[in-house]
Amino acid sequence: MTKLYLSALCSLTLWCAVSEVVLAQDLASTESPPPLTAPPLPQTTAHGRFHLQAPDSSWADLLREHIPEFSTTSEAQNQTPSLLRRLRSDISGILATEGYFSPQITIDTSALRVAGSSESNLTVEVKAGPRTVIENVTININGPLRSAIDAAEAKALERQHGLLMDWSLAVGDPFREEDWSSSKNQLTDSLRADVYAAAKISSSAAKIDADQNSAALSLEVDSGPAFTLGSLRVNGLQRYPASLLERFRPPQRGESYSRSRLLDFQRALQNSAYFSTVTVAIDPDPEQAAEVPIDVTLQERKPRDLSFGLGYSTNTGFRSEVAYRDRNILQQAWDLRSAVRIEQRRQLGYIDIYLPPDDNRVDSFGVIVDRENVSGVQTTRNALGVKRTTTRGRIEQRLGMNLLREKSTAEGQLEDSSKAFVLTAGWTWRDVDDTFAPRRGEIYQFDLALSEKAVFSDQSFLRTYAKYQRWVPVGKSDNLIFRLEAGQVFANSEHGIPQDYLFRTGGSTSVRGYAYQSLGIVQGVAVTGGRVMSAASAEYVHWLNQSWGVASFVDVGDAADSWRALSLRQAIGVGGRYRTPAGPIALDLAYGRQTAKLRLDFSIAIAF
Numbered sequence: 001m002t003k004l005y006l007s008a009l010c011s012l013t014l015w016c017a018v019s020e021v022v023l024a025q026d027l028a029s030t031e032s033p034p035p036l037t038a039p040p041l042p043q044t045t046a047h048g049r050f051h052l053q054a055p056d057s058s059w060a061d062l063l064r065e066h067i068p069e070f071s072t073t074s075e076a077q078n079q080t081p082s083l084l085r086r087l088r089s090d091i092s093g094i095l096a097t098e099g100y101f102s103p104q105i106t107i108d109t110s111a112l113r114v115a116g117s118s119e120s121n122l123t124v125e126v127k128a129g130p131r132t133v134i135e136n137v138t139i140n141i142n143g144p145l146r147s148a149i150d151a152a153e154a155k156a157l158e159r160q161h162g163l164l165m166d167w168s169l170a171v172g173d174p175f176r177e178e179d180w181s182s183s184k185n186q187l188t189d190s191l192r193a194d195v196y197a198a199a200k201i202s203s204s205a206a207k208i209d210a211d212q213n214s215a216a217l218s219l220e221v222d223s224g225p226a227f228t229l230g231s232l233r234v235n236g237l238q239r240y241p242a243s244l245l246e247r248f249r250p251p252q253r254g255e256s257y258s259r260s261r262l263l264d265f266q267r268a269l270q271n272s273a274y275f276s277t278v279t280v281a282i283d284p285d286p287e288q289a290a291e292v293p294i295d296v297t298l299q300e301r302k303p304r305d306l307s308f309g310l311g312y313s314t315n316t317g318f319r320s321e322v323a324y325r326d327r328n329i330l331q332q333a334w335d336l337r338s339a340v341r342i343e344q345r346r347q348l349g350y351i352d353i354y355l356p357p358d359d360n361r362v363d364s365f366g367v368i369v370d371r372e373n374v375s376g377v378q379t380t381r382n383a384l385g386v387k388r389t390t391t392r393g394r395i396e397q398r399l400g401m402n403l404l405r406e407k408s409t410a411e412g413q414l415e416d417s418s419k420a421f422v423l424t425a426g427w428t429w430r431d432v433d434d435t436f437a438p439r440r441g442e443i444y445q446f447d448l449a450l451s452e453k454a455v456f457s458d459q460s461f462l463r464t465y466a467k468y469q470r471w472v473p474v475g476k477s478d479n480l481i482f483r484l485e486a487g488q489v490f491a492n493s494e495h496g497i498p499q500d501y502l503f504r505t506g507g508s509t510s511v512r513g514y515a516y517q518s519l520g521i522v523q524g525v526a527v528t529g530g531r532v533m534s535a536a537s538a539e540y541v542h543w544l545n546q547s548w549g550v551a552s553f554v555d556v557g558d559a560a561d562s563w564r565a566l567s568l569r570q571a572i573g574v575g576g577r578y579r580t581p582a583g584p585i586a587l588d589l590a591y592g593r594q595t596a597k598l599r600l601d602f603s604i605a606i607a608f
Contacts, residue, residue: 049076050087053125059098063126066094070124079122087124095128097177101210102129132175135214139164139187145196145223163190175215180206184219191223193259197284197292198224227257227282230291236298240274240333247356248272251294257282262294269298272357273327273335276301303328313603315507315516316372317344329353345516346372362389375518376411376526379499387424398426398447403456406498410526418498421456424449432471436583439479442470449501459496463489477543482536485510489531494521494561502529503559506569508601510535511557513571513590515599520559532566533559541577549577555590569594575601 050069054060064070067090069077077083088105095103104127141149141160148156168183169175184201191199203220229251234242248268251261266280277299282292309321323339335354341347352366365386372379387400402422409415425448432441449463465487472480487503494502504527507516520527535557543549552574560566573590588601 047076047078048121049074050079051121051123053123054127057128059095059100059128060126062094062098063091067091084122091124091126095126098128099132099175099177099215100128100130101132101208102213103127104129130213132208132210132213132215134169134171134173134175134217135209136171136216137167137169138216138218139167139221140219141221141223142202143196143199143221143223144225145191159194163187166190169217175206175208180217187219187221191221192284195226195256195258196223197227197257197259197282198286198289200224225286225289227284227289227292229253229255229257229282230288230293232296233293234296234298236300239300239303239328244274244333244356245269245296247358249359250296253291257292268357269296273354274301274333275299301327313343313508314599314601315509315603316346316374319343319346332356345374346370348372360391363387364389374516375504375520376524377408377499377528378411379406379408381406381498381500394430396428396430398424398428400424404498404500406500408499408528410523410528412524413526416495418458418496419456420451420458420498420501422449422451422501436581437579438471439477440471440473442468444468451497451501453496457496459491459493461489461491461497461501463487463501474540479539479541479543481539481541483538484536486534487532488563491531494529494531497529499529502531503533504529505533505535505557505559508586508588508603511537511555511569511571512553512573512588512601513555513592513597513599514569514595519557519569521561530559530561530565532561532563533557534566534568543577547579549579549584551575551577551586551588553588553590 052060052063052070054063064072067087068074069083069087084107087107091105092103095101104125106125108123108125141163145156145159149160166186168186169179173179184204188199188201200222201219202222205218207216207218209215231253232245232250234245237245248265250265251258255261262280262282266278269275269278269280275298277297279295279297281295283295285292303326305323305325307323307325309319309323311319311321313319319341321339321341323337325338326336327333329336333356335356336351337354338349338351340349348368348370350366350368352364354362354364363386366384368381368383368385370379370381370383381404383402383404385400385402387398390397390399400423402420402424404422405417405419407415407417427444427446429444430441432438432443445465445467447463447465449461451457451459451461453460465485467485468483470482472482474480489497489502491497502520504517504520505511506514506519511519518527521530535555537553537555539551539553541549541551553572555571555573556568558566558568570593571590572593573588575586575588577584577586586601586603589598590601591598
């Protein structure tokens with residue numbers, strides 16, 4: 001009976017009954033049993049190729065991959081006795097790395113005897129034999145962690161238990177040199193990732209009993225001293241004050257070393273508006289373990305950007321844009337983002353200023369002037385707003401205040417004006433594998449907007465909106481994508497509520513096959529917003545290669561003044577997809593069932 005001994009308190013020596021071979025990773029060498037005695041080779045030399053005869057297996061594939069003589073593109077060569085001896089040695093060495101230490105290698109030399117010096121083909125028959133399996137594993141932990149374990153410190157005992165439980169080579173597993181090496185690397189990497197940055201393996205051995213086809217593994221691990229973080233040593237910070245780094249939650253002096261803590265700090269700096277390249281690291285020198293400095297190397301972004309863009313969308317038509325950004329307004333690292341965008345059916349200009357982050361919070365304020373003419377409704381709005389965005393794990397929270405004044409004119413109707421002071425709150429929970437092009441995961445979103453007639457508003461209302469999206473992988477690269485959204489405005493009447501807080505739907509990102517915001521309350525030839533909305537979509541995307549894909553989909557949705565008046569419009573369609581770093585570009589041809597018309601929905605932008 002074989003047993004697994006994973007212990008940091010004692011070591012176990014395996015006495016091999018018949019023969020023993022020691023594989024020591026530290027010595028970078030592998031000793032294997034001497035090859036089987038082959039019949040004496042004739043002194044004649046033939047010119048030809050080798051043919052491997054072996055069962056279909058992973059080890060046979062390795063022989064063909066790593067031994068040039070077995071390659072399908074190999075050239076004929078002189079089949080000398082020294083070449084045959086080397087070939088045996090190479091085969092035995094490769095099989096040993098996969099845990100086969102008793103192979104049978106037969107080289108048919110009859111072709112040499114009859115062919116003389118003419119070209120011939122030699123058949124090399126290989127039988128790997130039984131595979132060596134792991135009989136036991138012994139792991140001894142030494143150093144300061146050993147002392148903490150002996151002192152029965154809770155964290156040390158928990159750490160020991162975790163290391164032993166995470167060990168990836170168990171009793172009964174086949175022995176492979178690659179798995180043996182990676183398991184040792186994983187063990188030391190786990191120690192170095194938290195507190196013990198200088199951990200190392202002081203000795204290791206894999207004792208192979210070739211006759212019993214068993215392996216006994218032993219490790220001596222030196223944890224090294226526990227590391228405590230010291231002060232930041234910053235290199236490359238020129239434009240911004242040193243206090244800016246404090247806004248990104250840097251590791252504090254006296255904290256226990258944690259690689260993930262440093263990576264979180266590095267990621268926060270890298271994702272900010274201020275730095276293009278960031279490296280955060282320590283020197284794992286045991287002499288500095290008591291207060292190891294944190295080296296922060298930065299490359300700052302250019303403070304100002306001016307960009308121009310051209311684009312087209314079936315929602316709002318052709319557009320052009322000029323954008324300006326200044327990341328250091330008033331020398332306070334305030335990030336100004338502004339743009340003027342001219343579209344066929346919409347024109348807008350905005351200025352937003354983002355303050356440096358504080359922990360996980362980002363505060364911003366801005367103004368916008370927006371004019372659009374969509375679905376027979378011409379709307380002009382001016383707004384001033386402030387917002388705080390807080391991110392905790394997968395949850396993003398948004399809190400804001402907006403003061404908005406709007407004028408709207410439905411075709412054939414009188415101009416209507418409204419104003420509102422609105423408090424907003426929103427939450428988004430994300431769990432996706434790729435932010436820009438998810439293949440697996442889901443997103444939940446919920447938004448609230450509240451306005452009180454007594455406070456700078458023409459109407460009291462509460463607006464609610466919820467959205468759910470899910471990506472389900474199919475096969476190696478395909479996807480199913482589901483979307484469900486709904487909203488309702490609670491108010492006595494829609495009159496006095498800005499169109500921006502009512503619901504219309506339709507267009508390339510909602511119900512394809514219907515014009516942008518063309519589903520709502522019909523007033524003559526115009527469509528205005530309603531107090532309720534619901535939409536859903538199911539889509540299947542088949543990727544032909546890394547860049548191109550095709551899709552089929554079903555969309556339904558509508559907006560109205562009440563749930564009773566809601567009549568979901570349906571559309572089906574097909575489309576093409578093209579992957580870009582910012583997400584897939586879509587070209588969809590949809591058939592609207594109620595309109596009995598085909599509509600092309602397309603969105604693409606070219607910036608330069």
